[in-house]
Amino acid sequence: EAKRDPGTSYRFYDRQLHISAGYQLRLEGDLRNALRGRELELYYQPRIDLASNEVRGVECLLRWNHPKRGLVGPDEFIPVAERSGLIVPIGYWVIEQACKRLKEAAELGFPGLVFAVNLSFRQFHDRKMTETIFRIIFNANVDTSLLELELTESAMMHDPEYAQRCLRELNQLGISFALDDFGTGFSSLSNLQHLPISLVKIDKSFVQDLGQSADAEHIIRAIISLAHSLQISVVAEGVETEGQLEFLRQQHCDEIQGYYYARPMPWADLVQFLNERDQSACLQL
Ligand code: C2E
Ligand code: MG
Numbered sequence: 001e002a003k004r005d006p007g008t009s010y011r012f013y014d015r016q017l018h019i020s021a022g023y024q025l026r027l028e029g030d031l032r033n034a035l036r037g038r039e040l041e042l043y044y045q046p047r048i049d050l051a052s053n054e055v056r057g058v059e060c061l062l063r064w065n066h067p068k069r070g071l072v073g074p075d076e077f078i079p080v081a082e083r084s085g086l087i088v089p090i091g092y093w094v095i096e097q098a099c100k101r102l103k104e105a106a107e108l109g110f111p112g113l114v115f116a117v118n119l120s121f122r123q124f125h126d127r128k129m130t131e132t133i134f135r136i137i138f139n140a141n142v143d144t145s146l147l148e149l150e151l152t153e154s155a156m157m158h159d160p161e162y163a164q165r166c167l168r169e170l171n172q173l174g175i176s177f178a179l180d181d182f183g184t185g186f187s188s189l190s191n192l193q194h195l196p197i198s199l200v201k202i203d204k205s206f207v208q209d210l211g212q213s214a215d216a217e218h219i220i221r222a223i224i225s226l227a228h229s230l231q232i233s234v235v236a237e238g239v240e241t242e243g244q245l246e247f248l249r250q251q252h253c254d255e256i257q258g259y260y261y262a263r264p265m266p267w268a269d270l271v272q273f274l275n276e277r278d279q280s281a282c283l284q285l
């Protein structure tokens, strides 16, 4: 209707629309260039095993070094990438990059480090997903048992049959799956028991409510005990304090990830972080 009537009644609305559509388009264009122009970068956040105190793996987290705006976090541009479909090529780039680093880690003396990559809803529903991932890992020639894909409940529950088929196919190649941001969706773990999921990540909102809400404690306890009864490991996200860590340790949470141990960091910093931990471990002997 807006096009047919260039009059006055909708002018305000139209202008608003132009601003947001224009902004959206600009961001989209910038993002397209970013993918081509190597402005995207992965940061790596260590995940620590509470029983051994070792770094089990890292989560790969996307960052955008925007030429004018500086470092932009994924919460700002992933929604745009999702809406425009750009998340699909970006997501494959992320997996390729993670595979490259996975090999590099082994060469640097850190074999066995798990690399976790986030898969968006749209990418998970890309019709060429399994085929493309297969091609990427085949070309990269990596140990697929070190590759973990993180999906949210909503991505899995949208079409459970499709999810089951894809997860099984990729699982047969050695890839494992983690359920991200668990507790925020509407599914229960029992809905997911037929899927090859080896890990559940407790959403950071529960961890951050510890000490302030008894509910958070109950929910975390329930998730851990149910997951363990299904032979699923548990990672707590967003651990920032000693108190949170202690509670999670008492509940036999398997791994933690959070600022308390380490923030997401560029590759070079991660290598330094791993080397320093190695050295201090040697000194303790
Ligand atoms: P996520 O997968 O749940 O990742 C964990 C987020 O929690 C990361 O935010 C991480 O920096 C943050 N975090 C970790 N420890 C702490 C802590 O102790 N305190 C607090 N406050 N935050 C902590 P980030 O890097 O901003 O990423 C946000 C979300 O963007 C991710 O949530 C994930 O859903 C999405 N994302 C990131 N990289 C990718 C990607 O390559 N592909 C896709 N599809 N999504 C991605
Ligand atoms: Mg994640």
Ligand code: MG
Pocket (backbone or CB within 6 Å): 180, 181, 201, 203, 204, 237
């Ligand atoms: Mg999460």
Ligand code: MG
Pocket (backbone or CB within 6 Å): 181
């Ligand atoms: Mg999240």
